[in-house]
Amino acid sequence: MGVLRQLLFGKYLLITNTVSCGLMMAAGDVIQQRSEHWKKNCSHKYFPSSVIAASPENEEMTTISDTSVYGHDYMRTRNMTVVGLLQGPFHHWFYTILDKVFPGRNAKSVLKKTLLDQSIASPTCLAIFFIGLGILESRKIEEICKEVKLKFCDTWKVDCCFWPPTQCVNFLFVPLHYRVLYTNAMTMVYDIFLSYIKYDAHFE
Numbered sequence: 560m561g562v563l564r565q566l567l568f569g570k571y572l573l574i575t576n577t578v579s580c581g582l583m584m585a586a587g588d589v590i591q592q593r594s595e596h597w598k599k600n601c602s603h604k605y606f607p608s609s610v611i612a613a614s615p616e617n618e619e620m621t622t623i624s625d626t627s628v629y630g631h632d633y634m635r636t637r638n639m640t641v642v643g644l645l646q647g648p649f650h651h652w653f654y655t656i657l658d659k660v661f662p663g664r665n666a667k668s669v670l671k672k673t674l675l676d677q678s679i680a681s682p683t684c685l686a687i688f689f690i691g692l693g694i695l696e697s698r699k700i701e702e703i704c705k706e707v708k709l710k711f712c713d714t715w716k717v718d719c720c721f722w723p724p725t726q727c728v729n730f731l732f733v734p735l736h737y738r739v740l741y742t743n744a745m746t747m748v749y750d751i752f753l754s755y756i757k758y759d760a761h762f763e
């Protein structure tokens with residue numbers, strides 16, 4: 560237990576945080592890809608009325624997609640993992656500095672930390688996410704800027720609705736021993752959303 564604790568909270572914290580950021584991003588993307596597949600190819604199984612209403616040609620099409628096997632896009636998960644790993648050290652250093660500048664867990668310092676988190680850390684992590692993926696896809700700078708313009712604001716708004724309440728629950732209700740687990744689980748949920756925004760959401 561001592562070794563594990565040292566590994567999780569001691570001098571290896573930077574590595575632990577970075578690896579878990581990468582892993583949560585990978586897990587989030589795997590779940591999102593599964594759900595995209597389900598939405599496109601399998602959902603009619605559970606909503607038979609749409610099959611009955613469909614014309615014969617459509618029925619034929621659904622039969623074809625019925626037999627389609629799930630092909631996971633490993634390149635996509637790999638790219639997501641890379642940007643997750645890039646976010647890790649930033650997160651780690653940001654929170655280390657934050658805890659030094661605003662020590663303690665009184666309401667005032669928690670509020671300040673939350674505000675700085677949402678106004679500095681979140682936009683930075685989103686920038687790492689969109690720009691990092693854009694570079695991996697070897698897109699042009701203008702294309703990356705276009706995507707950031709299109710998706711950044713809405714994503715950040717969701718971020719602001721998601722993280723402060725999540726951290727509030729973490730702080731008020733989650734026992735100390737489970738906080739790391741809870742934070743990782745919520746990060747994964749948020750990363751499912753990021754994967755959706757990046758690859759499946761339609762913006763106009």
Ligand SMILES: *[C@@H]1O[C@H](CO)[C@@H](O)[C@H](O)[C@H]1NC(C)=O
Nearest residue numbers: 595596599600623624627630
């Ligand atoms: C759905 O099935 C088709 C084949 O009918 C396949 O080409 C496509 O990749 C599948 N969609 C997903 C999201 O896996």
Ligand SMILES: *[C@@H]1O[C@H](CO)[C@@H](O)[C@H](O)[C@H]1NC(C)=O
Nearest residue numbers: 632634635638692695696697
């Ligand atoms: C992932 O990155 C590779 C190169 O690093 C790129 O060729 C590929 O298009 C990217 N895939 C996705 C789905 O972003």
